[in-house]
Amino acid sequence: MKKVIAIYPGSFDPLTNGHLDLIQRGSKIFDELVVAILRNPEKDPLFSLGDRREMMEAMTERWKNVRVDTFEGLMVDYAVKVNATAVLRGIRAISDYEYELQMALMNRKLEPRLETVFMMPAETYSYLSSRLVREIAQLGGSIKGLVPESVEQRLQEKLDPSLRFQQSTETRRRKKS
Ligand code: PNS
Numbered sequence: 001m002k003k004v005i006a007i008y009p010g011s012f013d014p015l016t017n018g019h020l021d022l023i024q025r026g027s028k029i030f031d032e033l034v035v036a037i038l039r040n041p042e043k044d045p046l047f048s049l050g051d052r053r054e055m056m057e058a059m060t061e062r063w064k065n066v067r068v069d070t071f072e073g074l075m076v077d078y079a080v081k082v083n084a085t086a087v088l089r090g091i092r093a094i095s096d097y098e099y100e101l102q103m104a105l106m107n108r109k110l111e112p113r114l115e116t117v118f119m120m121p122a123e124t125y126s127y128l129s130s131r132l133v134r135e136i137a138q139l140g141g142s143i144k145g146l147v148p149e150s151v152e153q154r155l156q157e158k159l160d161p162s163l164r165f166q167q168s169t170e171t172r173r174r175k176k177s
Contacts, residue, residue, distance in 0.1 A: 003031040006086035006117065009075050011038050012052050013045045014151050016133055018125035020059060022090045025119050027063040034082055035060060039072040046134055046158065059148055076111035087116045092126045 008026055012019060012035075026033045035056055039049050047055070049070055060066045071078035079087060087107065089100055104116035121128075128146055137143050137155045144152065 004086060005032045005034065005082065005084045006030040006088050007034045007036045007075075007079050007082065007084045008088040009036040009038060009071070009078075011040065011043070011045065011130065012056060013043075013047055013130050014052065014133065014147060014155060015056050015059060016125070016128050016130055016147050016151075017145070018090065018092070018121045018128040020148070021121040021125055022088065022119055023060060023063065023066060025121075026088045027066050030086065030088070031065060033063075033066045033088065034084065035066060035068045036075070036078060036082075037068065037070045038075075039070055041072075047154070051154070055148075055151055055154065058150065074110065076107050076114055079114050080111060085114065087114055089116055089118055090121050091118045092121060092128070 006026060008023060010019065023033065023035060037049060037052050037056060045052070053068055053070055056068045060068060069082070075087070087104075089104070091097060091100055100116075100118065104118075107114060107116060120126075133143050133146055133155075136146075137159055143155065147155070
């Protein structure tokens with residue numbers, strides 16, 4: 001039987017527990033799910049493409065039919081390149097609907113063989129977005145429970161580089177003693 005390959009495209013700057021919730025749901029219904037991280041030269045992301053990929057790979061290792069890749073240019077071109085027939089997108093609230101509908105219909109116009117499949121994340125994550133996570137972290141608020149612990153740590157290091165220095169000094173000190 002034909003394998004159904006889907007892509008889950010996004011910026012993932014940074015990935016959130018809402019993204020992981022959706023990846024888990026997608027991994028159950030598609031034979032293969034490719035998390036496709038956008039390299040967008042116009043945007044100035046908080047995390048480099050390499051960092052975003054590394055974090056996503058570490059957090060999706062547990063699902064054997066999920067792999068991570070990066071892309072640039074038109075999403076539909078990338079989807080065709082990896083033989084995907086579906087695009088997975090999350091809808092959190094009605095407010096997402098208008099933008100997602102427009103994008104899905106435009107993508108259908110560009111590539112009619114590609115179907116967009118919408119899934120809802122757990123309601124706990126219905127108010128969660130990467131943009132809010134970045135803003136809260138930048139303003140010193142708590143993002144506990146919104147992103148994996150390793151991402152939380154990477155965010156703290158990114159926003160306060162002295163933490164990374166302190167941590168590496170601490171690790172060196174522990175190794176010596
Ligand atoms: O996580 P995001 O930022 O909501 O993801 C948006 C994304 C990456 C899915 C969208 O911007 C995209 O597909 N960009 C690639 C360029 C493209 O194909 N544009 C036409 C969209 S109709």
